Amino acid sequence: MATISKVETFMVDLKPKVKRVDAIQSFVSQETPFVVITDSEGKQGIGYSYTIGQGGGAIMSLLSETLLPQLIGREAEEIDRIWRDLLFSTHATAVGAITSLALAAIDTALWDLRCKRAGLPLFRMLGGAKESVPMYTTEGGWLHIETEDLVADALGAQAKGFSGSKVKIGKPHLAEDYARLSAVREAVGPNYEIMVDANQSLTRAEATRRAHMLEKLNIAWFEEPLPADDVLEHVGLAQSSTVPIAVGESMYSLSQFKDYLVAGGASIVQVDVARIGGITPWMKVAHLAEAHNVPVCPHFLMELHVSLVCAIPNAPWLEYIPQLDSLTKTPMKMENGRAFASLEPGLGIDWDFDAIEAAKIEQHSATFGG
Structure with a gap:
């Protein structure tokens, strides 16, 4: 078992590969919040979420100001317990899209970390x-x-x-x-x-x-x-x-x-x-x-x-x-x-960290612990 020692968050804005229009909206961009969780043994899990062009800043604010500081020192394997505690801490804004999208970035990072620690694909x-x-x-x-x-x-x-x-x-x-x-x-x-x-x-x-x-x-x-x-x-x-x-x-x-x-x-x-x-x-x-x-x-x-x-x-x-x-x-x-499905341990997404670093929106980056 290992506790959470460091949490980072940042956002990338992705433009759609093709024009996407439906009956009510256009998909103008994908604001993509990331969460990187590091445990006390140095293992990392990477999670993410998204919006269709609006609300990314609100998600990042909820992550940085309310949710992520609560993770430091928590047992990383207690994923369900962490999810419920975080949800309760935001009960005034749940059920709702902003809260769910913020929780998803954390939860997917925790599952990525769990799978990597176990050596298993998701x-x-x-x-x-x-x-x-x-x-x-x-x-x-x-x-x-x-x-x-x-x-x-x-x-x-x-x-x-x-x-x-x-x-x-x-x-x-x-x-x-x-x-x-x-x-x-x-x-x-x-x-x-x-x-x-x-x-x-x-x-x-x-x-x-x-x-x-x-x-x-x-x-x-x-x-x-x-x-x-x-x-x-x-x-x-x-x-x-x-x-x-x-x-x-x-x-x-x-x-x-x-x-x-x-x-x-x-x-x-x-x-x-x-x-x-x-x-x-x-x-x-x-x-x-x-x-x-x-x-x-x-x-x-x-x-x-x-x-x-x-x-x-x-x-x-x-x-x-x-x-x-x-x-x-x-x-x-x-x-x-x-x-x-990927056979690699974790979520199975082969991230290009140089590309991610180049695409970061710096005003939405924060680090806790470490």
């Missing part, structure tokens, strides 16, 4: 259900992309072995969404999955209309059709349509997922390891979903999620949206449309 430390997982791509399905380019991207992904493509919906009229999706379906055939994502942009009436349209095209799931905090409306939509309803990327606590699963409002759980507050609560959501016979298909952060989905039996997909290439020496391993 996916095996957490269960080791499988070594690889099929991928679907979102990167070529953004709302601004013209129909012919949607088709070309889906065909390209299919040729590479991907099993599905996600297409953003939420055009002003249903007919526009239908034309785009129909063109993709006609091109890829009946055995290639098409997912759709409305990014919480629709009313219940419009979501119902589109759900009936999606049934005709054999759509794999209908993601975030309504505001994520409206459980009852999602339940009603799920009961009125045969298209599976996917939610979770905009939820920040285990209890929120419990409410959806008990009520029958989620056919696909899309828990995001950063937005739920780290690996510790992510695994609890995954096991809760398994108890309800519901699959887990997490949102974004593929370089970290690949190890999590390979740790559990009820995760059939990984979302392909690359973002960390400029900060890593080697990318996530992919072959024939499948992603492979």
Whole structure:
């Protein structure tokens, strides 16, 4: 056992690799808070979180002023205890995105440290259900992309072995969404999955209309059709349509997922390891979903999620949206449309520390202990 002797935090701002637009927003940057935890034996764990272009400074403030000073002298192996203590210390701001995103940077660093101390890759430390997982791509399905380019991207992904493509919906009229999706379906055939994502942009009436349209095209799931905090409306939509309803990327606590699963409002759980507050609560959501016979298909952060989905039996997909290439020496391993969990001890992300150092935003750096 070893106690925490030093904690560092800093932030990097990553620009998206391609233009990303959905029904409610543009992905202008990825503000990426990092936490580096060093124990009394000199071992280090590195964790991170993210925002889509806003709120990074608030996360860094919460880390530096409230959370990180509490870590010095703590037993690094007591991850669940640390997570709960930190959550309680911020109970006035929880449940919420800023608190969860700050906790995630700490929690992922602690799990990286635990795995490195044990000499185990993350996916095996957490269960080791499988070594690889099929991928679907979102990167070529953004709302601004013209129909012919949607088709070309889906065909390209299919040729590479991907099993599905996600297409953003939420055009002003249903007919526009239908034309785009129909063109993709006609091109890829009946055995290639098409997912759709409305990014919480629709009313219940419009979501119902589109759900009936999606049934005709054999759509794999209908993601975030309504505001994520409206459980009852999602339940009603799920009961009125045969298209599976996917939610979770905009939820920040285990209890929120419990409410959806008990009520029958989620056919696909899309828990995001950063937005739920780290690996510790992510695994609890995954096991809760398994108890309800519901699959887990997490949102974004593929370089970290690949190890999590390979740790559990009820995760059939990984979302392909690359973002960390400029900060890593080697990318996530992919072959024939499948992603492979790293076999290296820790999170399995091969960080390029020179690139990280060059990209740091200095006003958001702080060190405690040491």
